[in-house]
Amino acid sequence: MKTPPRLQALMEEGLIDGVLRQLMSGKEAQVYVVRCGEETRCAKVYKEATQRSFRQAVDYTENRRVKNSRQARAMAKGTRFGRAKQEEAWQSAEVDALYRLAAAGVRVPQPYNFHEGVLLMELVADAEGAAAPRLNDAQFTPEQARRHHAALIAEVVRMLCAGIVHGDLSEFNILLAEDGPVIIDLPQAVDAAGNNHAKRMLLRDVENLRLFFGASAPELLASDYGHEIWALFERGLLKPDSPLSGRFEHSRKAVNVGEVLREIEDVKAEEAMRQLMRSGAN
Template identity: 60%
Template sequence: MKIPKRIQPLVDDGLVDEVKSQLMSGKEASVYVVRCGESIRCAKVYKEASQRSFKQAVSYREGRKVRNSRRARAMEKGSGFGREQQEKVWQSAEVDALYKLAAAGVRVPEPYGCVDGVLLMELVTDEEGYVAPRLNDVTMSAEQAIEDHLVMMSYVVKMLCVGIIHGDLSEFNVLVDEYGPVIIDLPQAVDASANNNAEWMLERDVNNIREYYGQYAPELLTTDYAKEIWALYEKGDLTPESELTGTFSQIDTEADIAIIMQEIDAARNEERYKRERIKEAKDGIDESKYNWTDDK
C-alpha cells in the first residue's frame, strides 16, 4: 500500500521497510501493519490534537510531570511551543507505560521506540499468525471468563503497584492471543498518586472488565474488585501478590469514619477550650471550677 506521510521518515531512516496494510483507525491514532526486516510489527501513528476525538485529555494529563522547567511553563501557558511539548508528553506516556508494565509482569505489546509521533511495537497475533482479536470479538465459556477475569484483575493490581491506571480499559482495549489477554492503548495512562481522578478511573476500568466477562459468568457481576483494590492501595497494603476476594467490607470504612469524627470532635473541644480560656481571662473567671474533658 501507499506509505502514509507520517511513516515515510521511518522508511527513509531504514526503521520500516514496508507498510503492508492499515489495521485500524481510532479516536487517537491509526495503526498500520509494517515489515521491519524479517519481522512484522505495527506502527501506531498518533493523530494531531486537533484531529483527535478524545475529549477528556485534560483529566488524564493531570499529574504528569515534565522535568524541564521551560517546557513545563510553556505547557501551563498553552503557547504554541507548549502545545507541541504537551503532544510529546502525551505520545511518550504510552511508550513509558509499556516498558514499565512489561517489567512489572503485565502482558502488553513490546515497544521498539517512538519516532516523530509514530510508535513501533509488537504485533500481537493468534496461534495461526493472524492479528489477535479484541476481547470484544471473543466468545468463551463461563470457566474461561472467570479465569481470564482473574488474570485481568491481577494485571490491574500490578499496574497500580507501579503507580499506573489504564484510564480507558474495556473489552475494546484488550487483545486475546493463545496465552490470554494482552492490554493495549495506553497514551491516557494515569498517574495513580498524582491524579485526582485516579480512584474513579480505576473503578470504571475494573467495572468495564467485570461487565464484559459477566456476560459469560454472571456471578462476576456481584463482585467488587475495584473498591477492594483501591482500599488496599490507599492503606499501603497492595502488592502484586495480594490475594483478592472480589468483596469489599464497609466495616473498615465505617471504622475509619468513626476515628475521623472522633478527631474532629477532639479538635472542636480543643478550640472551644481555647476560646473559653480567652473569655475567662478577660472576665476574670476562675477556670478551676470547670472540667474541660467533658463536652456536655
C-alpha cells in the same frame, strides 16, 4: 500499499523495511502492520490533536511531568508552543507507560522504538498468527469469562504495583492473543500516587471488566475487586501476588455526592462509547 508519509521517515532511518497494511484507525491513532527484517510488527501513528476525537482531559494529564518551567507555562497558557509540547507529552505518556509496564511483567505489547510521533511495537497475534481480535469481538463461555476476568484483574494489580492506572480499560482496548488477554492503548495512563483521580479511574477500569465478563458469567456481577485492590494499595499492602476475594465491606461514612455524580457521568460516557463502537462494527 502506499507508504504513509509518517512512516516514510522510519523507512529512511532503517527502523522498518515495508508497510504491509493498515490494521485499524482509532480515536487517537492509526495502526499499521509493518515489516522489520524477518519480523512483523505494529506501527502506531498518532493523529494530530486537531484530528483526534479523544480529549486530553485534565483528569488524565494532572501531575504529568514536563521538562522545564517554560514548557509548563506555555502548556498552561495554551500557546502554539505549549500545545505542541502538550501533544508531545501526551504521546510520550503511552511510550513511557509501555516500557514501564513491560519491565514489570504486565501483558502489554513490547515497545521497540518511538520516532517522530510513531510508536513501533509488537504485533499481538492469535493462534493462527493473525492480528489478535479485541475482546468485544469474541464470545466466551462462563468458564472462559471467569478465566480471562481473573487474568485481567491480576494485570490491573500488577499495573498498580508498578504505579500506573490504565484509565480507560474496557473490552475495546484489550486484545485476545493466543496465550490470553493483552492490554493496549495507554496514552491516558495516570500515575497512581500522583493523580487525585487515580482511584476513580481504577474503580471504573475494574467495573468495566466486571460488567463485560459478568454478561457471560453472572456470578462476577456480585464481585467488588476494585475497592478491595485500592484499599490494599492505600495501605501499602498490595503486591502482584496478593490474594483477592472479590469482596469488600464499604464504610458507612457520609458519601461524597460530587464524586458519585462524576462516576455516574463516567458510566454514561462509557456506555455511549460502547454504543458508538457497536454501531461502527455493524
